[in-house]
Amino acid sequence: xxxxTTRMLSYRDxxxxxxxxxxxxxxxxxxxxxxIAGAAGRADQGFVxxxxxxxxxxxxxxxxxxxxxxxxxxxxxxxxxxTAIGAAAAGxxxxxxxMYFDFVGVCFDQLLNNAAKMHYxxxxxxxxxxxxxxxxxxxVGSAAQHSEILYALIAHIPGLKGVVxxxxxxxxxxxTAALRSDDPVIFFEHKLLYHESCEVPEESYEIPIGDARTxxxxxxxxxxxxxxxxxxxxxxxxxxxxxxxxxxVIDLLSVFPIxxxxxxxxxxxxxxxxxxxxxxxxxxxxxxxxATVGEEAFDSLDAPIMRVQSPHTPxxxxxxxxxxxxxxxxxVVKTVREVFGN
Amino acid sequence: xxxxxxxxxxxxxxxxTIRQFELRAFAEVGQRSLxxxxxxxxxxxxxxxxICAHLTDDDYLASxxxxxxxxxxxxxxxxxxxxxILQKATGTNKGKGGSMHIADMSKGMLGANGVVxxxxxxxxxxxxxxxxxxxxxxxxxxxxxxxxxxxxxxxSMNLAAIWKLPVIFACENNQYAESTPVEYATPIADxxxxxxxxxxxxxxxxxxxxxxxxxAAGAAIGRARAGLGPTLLExxxxxxxxxxxxxxxxxxxxxxxxxxxxxxxxxxxxxERVIEEGTLNQAELDETEAAVxxxxxxxxxxxxxxxxxxxxxxxTDVYFDPPKGSLGRSAHLFT
Numbered sequence: 072x073x074x075x076t077t078r079m080l081s082y083r084d085x086x087x088x089x090x091x092x093x094x095x096x097x098x099x100x101x102x103x104x105x106x107i108a109g110a111a112g113r114a115d116q117g118f119v120x121x122x123x124x125x126x127x128x129x130x131x132x133x134x135x136x137x138x139x140x141x142x143x144x145x146x147x148x149x150x151x152x153x154t155a156i157g158a159a160a161a162g163x164x165x166x167x168x169x170m171y172f173d174f175v176g177v178c179f180d181q182l183l184n185n186a187a188k189m190h191y192x193x194x195x196x197x198x199x200x201x202x203x204x205x206x207x208x209x210x211v212g213s214a215a216q217h218s219e220i221l222y223a224l225i226a227h228i229p230g231l232k233g234v235v236x237x238x239x240x241x242x243x244x245x246x247t248a249a250l251r252s253d254d255p256v257i258f259f260e261h262k263l264l265y266h267e268s269c270e271v272p273e274e275s276y277e278i279p280i281g282d283a284r285t286x287x288x289x290x291x292x293x294x295x296x297x298x299x300x301x302x303x304x305x306x307x308x309x310x311x312x313x314x315x316x317x318x319x320v321i322d323l324l325s326v327f328p329i330x331x332x333x334x335x336x337x338x339x340x341x342x343x344x345x346x347x348x349x350x351x352x353x354x355x356x357x358x359x360x361x362a363t364v365g366e367e368a369f370d371s372l373d374a375p376i377m378r379v380q381s382p383h384t385p386x387x388x389x390x391x392x393x394x395x396x397x398x399x400x401x402x403v404v405k406t407v408r409e410v411f412g413n
Numbered sequence: 414x415x416x417x418x419x420x421x422x423x424x425x426x427x428x429x430t431i432r433q434f435e436l437r438a439f440a441e442v443g444q445r446s447l448x449x450x451x452x453x454x455x456x457x458x459x460x461x462x463x464i465c466a467h468l469t470d471d472d473y474l475a476s477x478x479x480x481x482x483x484x485x486x487x488x489x490x491x492x493x494x495x496x497x498i499l500q501k502a503t504g505t506n507k508g509k510g511g512s513m514h515i516a517d518m519s520k521g522m523l524g525a526n527g528v529v530x531x532x533x534x535x536x537x538x539x540x541x542x543x544x545x546x547x548x549x550x551x552x553x554x555x556x557x558x559x560x561x562x563x564x565x566x567x568x569s570m571n572l573a574a575i576w577k578l579p580v581i582f583a584c585e586n587n588q589y590a591e592s593t594p595v596e597y598a599t600p601i602a603d604x605x606x607x608x609x610x611x612x613x614x615x616x617x618x619x620x621x622x623x624x625x626x627x628x629a630a631g632a633a634i635g636r637a638r639a640g641l642g643p644t645l646l647e648x649x650x651x652x653x654x655x656x657x658x659x660x661x662x663x664x665x666x667x668x669x670x671x672x673x674x675x676x677x678x679x680x681x682x683x684x685e686r687v688i689e690e691g692t693l694n695q696a697e698l699d700e701t702e703a704a705v706x707x708x709x710x711x712x713x714x715x716x717x718x719x720x721x722x723x724x725x726x727x728x729t730d731v732y733f734d735p736p737k738g739s740l741g742r743s744a745h746l747f748t
Binding site: 099101139140142144145147149150151152153154155156157158159160161162163165177180181184185189190191192193194195196197198199229230232252253254280281328331332363366367 | 473475504505506507508509510514516517518523524526527528531532533534535536537538539541542543544545546552564565568569571572575576729730731732733734736737738740742
């Protein structure tokens with residue numbers, strides 16, 4: 072980080088600021104998606120930027136950069152994401168927004184067979200400076216088709232990278248890094264974080280894709296959080312400290328590449344590991360971390376690795392059911408007690 | 414549209430190269446008992462030839478699983494293509510892609526693509542890049558009659574139309590999607606009619622006639638370069654061989670039907686016409702064919718003299734910026 076000047080900024084505004092700063096810096100960035108401005112083509116009637124995206128993350132960009140660089144699209148995810156990938160192959164840096172990651176079903180081919188594979192199957196002939204913005208997460212009553220996490224889909228596919236900012240600071244730094252990357256990067260915004268604020272530098276800065284960070288030092292157990300789950304881990308760590316357990320909390324920040332070394336170094340100190348992941352449990356990022364730490368740091372472990380994840384169900388609608396679905400601090404505390412045999 | 418003698422010779426050479434390349438590559442793969450998927454476009458040569466005659470290396474093309482003709486017409490080096498198919502390190506894709514994925518960005522060749530319809534939006538994207546840069550580049554989206562019922566193809570046409578992008582949707586209607594006849598899968602006689610739904614010109618072209626393709630493509634590409642938006646060209650053509658190596662087309666079509674199409678063979682008709690019109694003579698045609706045969710011999714020799722891909726290549730080109738440990742914690746076991 073180079074900037075001296077910071078101020079409180081929300082996660083949403085940090086995303087917006089990263090887009091603005093990079094689009095100013097690089098005139099070859101084109102942004103496209105559904106209702107990312109809104110009222111498309113109605114400027115002559117006085118309607119401009121009606122939406123700014125469903126969560127206002129792209130508000131103001133069309134006024135600053137014009138409709139050639141900020142393109143509202145029809146509801147045709149396969150076409151406009153494929154178009155963004157093709158434009159990237161042709162040398163223009165593109166950003167497409169997939170409104171909710173659950174919608175990936177209608178355009179998955181473009182990510183799986185084109186974005187992920189073109190660099191490799193074309194023998195390095197084609198480079199893809201392409202970022203996909205998308206949003207995930209339960210907790211706002213959006214039910215089964217607007218709430219899933221599904222990071223594991225991306226982590227599983229060679230050729231893609233995926234980042235999971237947990238606060239405004241990491242959102243700006245990771246998005247800036249994505250917008251400067253020559254690999255396809257999926258940027259996962261968590262819906263519950265948009266209004267959370269923290270100190271964010273005014274200047275642009277990058278957080279390296281693939282680096283986890285330690286957000287709380289501790290000695291007794293390592294908690295790994297992913298996206299929103301990092302704040303759940305921090306909350307659990309406070310509760311645990313009252314029980315005399317000093318937890319270290321790692322914020323994963325990238326679901327691919329996964330910073331195994333950072334986690335293993337921590338486990339070598341704490342000898343215990345719990346991974347907290349809002350994604351469903353089978354073949355998840357948490358599962359993968361558990362397997363890798365089990366393989367590579369077995370001798371450092373004093374207890375079995377445990378995971379706290381959502382159940383293997385779709386996301387329910389009713390508030391009580393939805394809250395029961397999402398991993399929370401109480402469940403993390405309960406799991407840590409099990410790790411300690413209590 | 415006037416075609417110079419030089420252009421005529423080039424078109425003839427392109428068609429002959431496509432046919433010879435495919436038959437030779439297929440034979441060489443068989444002789445070496447290589448496992449390798451190959452889809453032949455023999456019979457369809459007039460289509461990429463007539464279209465790409467209007468293009469430069471700066472224009473873009475996105476191709477299909479049946480893409481050798483597109484690559485050759487776009488100027489991709491046949492030595493690299495042959496080496497790729499024969500699984501050598503000197504292949505266009507270092508041996509990582511094979512017949513179905515040949516790409517060469519130095520020629521604007523965005524890649525052959527193994528998923529039907531999947532590459533169409535890539536061409537739309539290349540056209541968007543051209544529009545963003547303010548150049549007069551165009552992009553060609555090749556696809557077959559099998560792709561016209563894929564959603565992404567319709568979405569892409571719609572998007573290109575509303576954004577007036579310089580892209581040509583070039584449908585090679587070769588009458589079959591694998592073994593499924595076009596009249597079964599599509600409820601209209603002319604796929605070009607689909608253009609009406611996207612308010613773009615839809616043109617039916619005799620895809621066995623390089624001159625007809627050349628004329629129609631010239632108009633469509635001219636329109637695109639002038640900023641007037643996309644065109645759907647339906648080139649009615651025929652693949653002489655099966656869908657892929659294993660496929661005997663006699664199991665789903667008659668010899669009579671095949672003979673009818675072969676009687677209109679694009680290369681044969683081209684020769685007849687240029688001789689009749691006196692624009693090229695027999696000696697020029699013969700010399701060109703002989704030169705192409707020699708080029709194929711050179712390509713096979715080049716491939717044979719090339720090394721196999723080094724096993725370390727397994728782990729390269731996955732990422733432009735490869736992160737440490739990104740290829741699996743047991744990646745060291747593979748090389």
